[in-house]
Amino acid sequence: MAQDKSWTAKEIRQQFLDFFQNKGHEVVPSAPMVIKGDPTLMFTNAGMNQFKEAFLGNRQPSSSRITDTQKCLRVSGKHNDLEEVGHDTYHHTMFEMLGNWSFGDYFKTEAIAWAWELLTEVYGLDQERLYVTVFEGDASENLERDDDAANAWKAYVPQERILNGNKKDNFWEMGATGPCGPCSEIHMDLRSNEERAKVEGASLVNQDHPQVVEIWNLVFMEFNRQADGALKALPAKHVDTGMGFERLCMALQGKQSNYDTDVFQPLITRLSELSGITYGTAEKSDIALRVIADHVRAVAFAIADGQLPSNNGAGYVIRRILRRAIRYGFSYLNLKEAFIHKLIPILSQQMAEFFPEIRDQKELVEKVILEEEQSFLRTLEQGLNRLDQIRQESQSKTVDGARVFELYDTFGFPPDLTALILKEEGMSFDIASYESEMQKQKDRARSATKVDTGDWVVIEEDDREEFIGYDHLEAKVRITRYRKVKAKNKESFQIVLNLTPFYPEGGGQVGDHGKLISENEEISIYDTKKEHGLIIHFCDKLPENPQAEFKARVDSKRQKSTSLNHTATHLLHQALREVLGTHVEQKGSLVNPDYLRFDFSHFSKVEDEQLAEIERLVNQRIRANFPLEEYRSIPMDEAKEMGAIALFGEKYGDLVRAIKFGDSVELCGGIHVQASGEIGLFTLMSEGAVAAGIRRIEACTGDAALQYLNEKASLLSSLQQELKNPKDPLAGLLKLKEENAQLKKQVEAFQQAQAAQERKAWAQAIESIDGVDRLILETSLDAKSIKDALFQLKADKPQLAAVIASKNDGKANIAVALGDAILASKDWKAGNLVKELAAEIGGGGGGQAGFAMAGGSKPEGIEQALAKAKTLLQ
Structure with missing residues (x-):
């Protein structure tokens, strides 16, 4: 398999782009990996995602021929490779898809x-090792064999290496629809060569053989899958190809695994240094090294594209990937401290030439990952303590699977790690x-999230569907298409207008509300969103006559309030960069009629004096009454020359819109005031941390301020x-706090004295029976004092078996303590005992073998609980 040339990953990527550029293709940058404006996808899972609007005929691409390398992520939904990652040689979460595209052209x-020319003549791959597949047809879909493709291949490939493929392998669909x-x-x-002589390669194609792998898929887009499953012809025929960059590197570099190439080896080498x-x-350690090397790429690029780890949606997926990597290092590489953030400099050095966002966001990515690592390592520690408790409380060698799920759901403690730890103790858990x-x-x-979306009912084909909201708040319109949507058993409709x-x-600004008005009725529009290039209007009911002419009228008062807050975010962004430094970048925003929320990169708390200065600067620019300077449909280069700020994670076209107020210039598609003075007043409401290196400001404007x-x-x-104290309320409050602290000290001293007296009384109340120092009574002490007293008694009396009950605020509490000698000589566990006693007080509880507590709502059951304790401790 040796090639005439020794290819590096960078050379392979560049050669692909150069080849198709020479074939008349425009080279475009990768779209962000995190998708916005498409409710069917969280992440870019294929190279074609950013061109979906063009395939559907909703938008004209910048060129009829395009080539790129696209960052992709496959971890959820139909295209889910997560569990295979690291265990085989060629599956990944984040990967690059090299692609060339034709939109109604070739x-x-x-x-x-x-494809054949590039692979065999440019890259020099051995033709005898290449096999191709074509779609064999599918009777259930009324689809015939793709003879056109088969005949085209015959010019280059012998018949025996042209194989038929079924619908699963050779009919490409990006999702349930589309x-x-x-x-x-x-x-x-x-x-x-020895293995090839034994078994013909054709028999191993699409059989998941680790050395017989798909490297390029040429998709011929002809149909649009409808919600009812039907196939509808697209307006024009397109080509969508995707070649796995990592697999191509494996083939060209003569390796048996993607992880042996120079795409992953620098990361694996650094991990080996860190772990030894x-x-x-x-x-096991090889799998761990592969998993981490893969996962750090996915997490780092997602953060660079603007998606922070969180507890829901896309953020949860990123957090899950990161925690999976941490857990593999923790379990198999003995890496008990944060380590993944140390890989980012290597990744940045490798990828920055083609993906500059990883270099520009390097410091932020490192800090976010470090904080997530430290947080999850603490969670692992808590989970280990909880697992130890579950293990001790289990009545058999097989732990209830529901307890293991609770551990995962509460602490994020992975079940495979639970299984590993239990196995070391000769135990397992009920997987079923x-x-x-x-x-x-x-x-x-x-x-909770299921949404059934029907197919579009097209009233008229209209390619205008344009937005005129910068200049008009109402217009005469027609409905061009509509569809029915059902979610949570509630039916609603979505409509598209000709304008x-x-x-x-979009851009953080909420969608407009308003009405559609005809001669006979009014339809309320309660939201507006953009999907695949279409502006979609949400309403609870469909007009009686969808083909009528309507007046579309925006709720102008609501939009006006929103525009005040949107313009204020631009002024706020400028003030933040002036006061805190030019490292500040917008990381998200919410602009609605009531308030604004602005997330930005900064690595420390914003001090009160800085907040005051930021607020002063914004209000100063409001009073300056800067007029709106709007630049529509200008080239990106021209906008950059103006100093316009672009947002990371946003995909911009060749033509952009720039908004200028004084010295503030930003790329923005939102609605703004005509002059900054219309805002009236700007007031900060809060400032705090969202994640490592990300701060959040909330503020309001105008009447709300x-x-x-x-x-x-x-x-x-x-x-x-x-x-x-009307003159100085702060002094009065501080004096009150000081008095309260003194009173607390007095109460604590009284409680300690009372507890000391109680301990003396308890020591005298102990009954020594058959080698057990039994103590069963009710006390007036609080829970903390009871616990402290019992631990002191346990230290002095290893034969102690104590049950102490108390009442507090109408509720009952029971504590059980067992000394070390009792635990060694008897089959008693405090956690099990306290559960039985808790039933008498109408509650529950738990703890470890030596100490446990329970609470209940029936203090009248204390007497019966203490009587039961005497029986249990015989």
């Missing part, structure tokens, strides 16, 4: 010819009951009256 013949079509895959046999474990020495609980949670989540003054949600300040003034007035 089709199968050219796509096949150029563009699709037959495809031709190119597979390569990477086995040794050499790659290739043991299967664990999976049952997991399925219940999935069903709950699915039912619209309604602003669709005035109301906020009036409420603050009213609160201050009430506080002054309560403190009877």
Whole structure:
């Protein structure tokens, strides 16, 4: 398999782009990996995602021929490779997809010819090792064999290496709905000559053989899959090819694994240095090294594209990937401290030439990952303590799977780590009951988020569907298409107009509300969003006559309030950069009629003096009454020359819109005031951390800001009256706090003295029976004092078996303590005992073998509980 040239990963990537550029293709940058404006996808999972609008005919691409390398992520939904990652040689979470595209231009013949030319003549791959597949047809879909593709391949490939493929392998669909079509895959046999002589490579194609792998898929987009499953012809035929960059590197570099190439080896080498474990020495550590090297790429690029780890949606997926990597290092590489953030400099050095965002966001990525690592390592520690408790409380060697699921759901403690730890103790857990609980949670989540979207009913084909909201708040319109949507058993409708003054949600700004008015009725529009290039209007009911002419009218008062807050975010961004430094970058925003929220990169708390200065600068620019300077549809280079700020994670076209107020210049598609003075007043409400290196400011403007300040003034007035200190309420409050602290000390001293007296009484009340120092009584001490006293008694009396009950605020508490000698000589566990006693007080509890506590709502059951304790401790 040796090539005439020794290819590096960078050379392979560049050669692909150069080849197709020479074939008349425009080279475009990768779209962000995190998708916005597409409700069907969280992440870019294929190279075609950013061109979906063009395939559907909703937008004209910048060129009829395009080439790129696209960052992709496959970890959820139909295309889910997560569990295979690291265990085999070629699956990944984040990967690069090299692609060339034709939008109504060339089709199968050219796509096949150029693919063969690049692979065999430019890259120099051995033709004898290449196999191709074509779609064999599918009777259930009324689809015939793709003879056009098969005939095109015959010019280059012998008949025996042109294989038929079924619908699963050779009919490409990006999801349940959307563009699709037959495809031709190119597979390569990477086995040794000896292995190839034993078994014909054709028999191993699409059989998940680790050395007979698909490297390129040529998709011929002809159809659009409807919600009812039907296939509808697309307006034009397109080509969508995707070649796995990592697999191509494996083939060209003569390796048996993607992880042996220079795409991953620098990361694996650094991990080996950190862990002291050499790659290739043991299967489990090798898997861990591969998993981490893969996962750090996915997490780092997601953060660079603007997606922070979180507890829901796309953020949860990123957190899950990161925690999976941490857990593999913790379990198999003995890396007990944060380590993944140390890989980012290597990744940045490798990838920055083609993906500059990883270099520009390097410091932020490192800090976010470090904080997530430290947080999860603490969670692992808590989970280990909880697992130890579960293990001790288990009545058998098989732990209830529901307890293991609870551990995962509460602490994020991975079940495979639970299984590993239990195995070391000669135990296991009930997998069936664990999976049952997991399925219940999935069903709950699915039912909560399930949305059934019907197919579009097209009234008229209209390619205008343009937004006129910058200049108009109402217009005469027609409905061009509509569809029915059902979610949570509620039916609603989505409609598209031939033109619209309604602003669709985007750039942090919420979508417009308003009405559609005809001669006979009014339809309320309660939201507006953009999907695949279409502006969609949400309403509870469909007009009686969808073909009538309507007046579309925006809720101008609501939009006006929103525009005040949107312009204020631009002024705020400028002020933050002036006061804190030019490292500040917007990381998200929410602009609605009531307030604004602005997330930005900064690595420390913003001090009160800085906040005051930021607020002063914004209000100063409001009073300056800077007029709006709007630049529509200008080239990106021109906008950059103006100093316009672009946002990371946003995909911009060749033509952009720039908004200028004074010295503030930003790329923005939102609605703004005509002059900054219309904002009236700007007031900060809060500032705090969102994640490592990300801060959040909330503020309000106009009448809302005035109301906020009036409420603050009213609160201050009430506080002054309560403190009877109208001149200096702060001094009065500090004096009150000092007095309260002194009283607390007195109470604590009294409780300690009382506890000391109680301990003496308890020592005298102990009954020594058959080698057990039994102590069973009720006390008036609080829970903390009881616990402290019992631990002191345990230290003095290892034969102690104590049950102490108390009442507090109408509730009952029971504590059980067992000394070390009792634990060694008897089959008693405090956690089990306290559960039995808790039943008498109408409650529950738990703890470890030596100490446990329970609470209940029936203090009248204390007497019976203590009587039961005497029986249990015989």
